[in-house]
Amino acid sequence: MEINDLTPAELRVWQAFPKGEAVDFGDATDDSDDQRTVRAVVLRALLLDGPVVSGEVAALKVAGAHVTGVLDLRYATIESVIRLSDCRFDEVPDLSGAQLKYLNLSGSVLPGLASARVRVDGGLRLTGCRFGGPVRLGGAQIAGALYLEGAEITAPEGTEDPVLQLHQVTVGEDLCASRLRTRGEVRLDGATISGSLRLEEAELSNPDGRAFHSEALQVGANVLCRRLSARGRIDLRGTRIPGLLDLLYVRFSNPGGTALHASSCVIGEIWLRKGPPMEGRLNLRRSQIEHLNLEPEMLPDQVRVLDLTYTSLTPHVPPERRLPMLERDEDTFDPHGYEQLTASYRRTGDDHAARLVQLAKQRRYRTTLPWYGRLWGHVQDATVGYGFRPMRALGWLMSLLAVGSLVFALHAPPPLKAGEAPDFNPVFYTLDLLLPVISFGQEPAFAPDGGQQWLSYVLVLAGWILATTVIAGVTRTVSRQ
Structure with a gap:
């Protein structure tokens, strides 16, 4: 492109380019002044093959x-x-x-x-x-x-x-x-x-x-x-x-x-x-x-x-x-x-x-289990909180201890061998049934019958479940500490 083809605005840009000088036309959104218009082909010609001045950085x-x-x-x-x-x-x-x-x-x-x-x-x-x-x-x-x-x-x-x-x-x-x-x-x-x-x-x-x-x-x-x-x-x-x-x-x-x-x-x-x-x-x-x-x-x-x-x-x-x-x-x-x-x-x-x-x-x-699984889950939740609430299990143990002691106090079961059995104690007899490991010598010396026998079965089964839950909860607490 010949330099004489440039408009005055383009000429300013062309002359400033070899020395890297800035050209400011003001507000480009103002269309009233055509002196700010520059053709893209002029900018392209400058960038690809513009004039250079020795010792200057073109920009x-x-x-x-x-x-x-x-x-x-x-x-x-x-x-x-x-x-x-x-x-x-x-x-x-x-x-x-x-x-x-x-x-x-x-x-x-x-x-x-x-x-x-x-x-x-x-x-x-x-x-x-x-x-x-x-x-x-x-x-x-x-x-x-x-x-x-x-x-x-x-x-x-x-x-x-x-x-x-x-x-x-x-x-x-x-x-x-x-x-x-x-x-x-x-x-x-x-x-x-x-x-x-x-x-x-x-x-x-x-x-x-x-x-x-x-x-x-x-x-x-x-x-x-x-x-x-x-x-x-x-x-x-x-x-x-x-x-x-x-x-x-x-x-x-x-x-x-x-x-x-x-x-x-x-x-x-x-x-x-x-x-x-x-x-x-x-x-x-x-x-x-x-x-x-x-x-x-x-x-x-x-x-x-x-x-x-x-x-x-x-x-x-x-x-x-x-x-x-x-x-x-x-x-x-x-x-x-x-x-x-x-x-x-x-x-x-x-x-x-x-x-x-x-x-x-x-x-x-x-909630993902069949009905019988959900039923058993509700029982576990209500009784022992799935094992994560051991104090609730302890409460159930104490309640069963009170019920068993009262029932056996009202009607003591007969001894297995008369004259050899220790004095009957309803509280320790119930504890013998509830606690699966500890023995106070009461449970093997007496033989309940009828309704008391069924009650003893319930106490033994519940004791195993509840006592195990309490022990597991205490063990978790101690191990965390």
């Missing part, structure tokens, strides 16, 4: 320009820094397959961005950009950080593709997307982020589908989503986060579907507190979490925790507030969840809470 630094036409840099290798901030683009820039040093489009207004498989040796800055169509960065390799803070991405009605495509992207540092606003799906499946993913105060909306899809996402540090608001499904299946997944003050809404799907994940720590209850299901199946900081009040009506594994659980609250999480899983009875909750209470030394969880486990298991 394209333009602010407030109105860029017309398509900025086509497909598969180009650009050695210069590109900064087109606060500009307005009429057409979607196409950077697919390009190799860039650095790209900054902060504050610009664009109908979209086509940058699949782009490679950026530095950072890619899209801070504050407003996109009227999809941003395609699938397969991009960014050596530095990717900045999307305050960006807004929408798509025309009827668009089914994700509005932000970051699948298989590789980011060498952080992906910063605080205050990001999207209307459509955000896709990061298979992405690798060496640093942290920041989504604080972001607003993601796709009520009819996935608002955020990051299956098999690999993050080197943390995922920070404090005060994130999402309408639609959040899908984190298979994600690996060695650090913290911060979900404080979040608002997740997907009525009738899954609000947060985080199954088969490996996460160092999750904070899920301070926000309103989720609207939709929570799925944590088969995930491995080192520390789970979970506020029960944030849980929705349906929770999936099959094979969920965690090392510690906070805050420390009574089991009555934790058990509904296990009872809201509508799948078949899974004892693993109860064992995990029991273990977390035992690690904190709360053996009483651990026993209550085990009791709840037996009661939940009882």
Whole structure:
């Protein structure tokens, strides 16, 4: 392109490029001044074969320009820094397959961005950009950080593709997307982020589908989503986060579907507190979490925790507030969840809470049994609390001791051998029947008959069951201490 073909605005850009000087046209949204209009073909010519000045570093630094036409840099290798901030683009820039040093489009207004498989040796800055169509960065390799803070991405009605495509992207540092606003799906499946993913105060909306899809996402540090608001499904299946997944003050809404799907994940720590209850299901199946900081009040009506594994659980609250999480899983009875909750209470030394969880486990298991199994379960629950309430068994023992002592005191059983039997004592005779190990010499010396004989059978059988329960409960308490 000949230099005499340039408009005055383009000439300013052309002359500033070799020295890396900045050109500021002011507010690009003001259409009253044509002096800010720059053709995309001029920018392309500069970046591919622009003038150079010895001893200077060429760079394209333009602010407030109105860029017309398509900025086509497909598969180009650009050695210069590109900064087109606060500009307005009429057409979607196409950077697919390009190799860039650095790209900054902060504050610009664009109908979209086509940058699949782009490679950026530095950072890619899209801070504050407003996109009227999809941003395609699938397969991009960014050596530095990717900045999307305050960006807004929408798509025309009827668009089914994700509005932000970051699948298989590789980011060498952080992906910063605080205050990001999207209307459509955000896709990061298979992405690798060496640093942290920041989504604080972001607003993601796709009520009819996935608002955020990051299956098999690999993050080197943390995922920070404090005060994130999402309408639609959040899908984190298979994600690996060695650090913290911060979900404080979040608002997740997907009525009738899954609000947060985080199954088969490996996460160092999750904070899920301070926000309103989720609207939709929570799925944590088969995930491995080192520390789970979970506020029960944030849980929705349906929770999936099959094979969920965690090392510690906070805050420390009574089991009555934790058990509904296990009872809201509508799948078949899974004892693993109860064992995990029991273990977390035992690690904190709360053996009483651990026993209550085990009791709840037996009661939940009882609902899966046939009628006769449920009947026997109710008997065990009422009498000894499935062995987890030994003091209740002791109470039954004392009651049977009182009944037996009274009956045998009113009518003493005859001795087996007259003249050789010790003096009859109704209390110790009843104890002999109830206690399976200790003998006071009363039971073998007397032979009850009739109704008393049947009573003695009941006392012996009940004694074995109840005494064993008491001993087991005391043994568990001593062993914990």
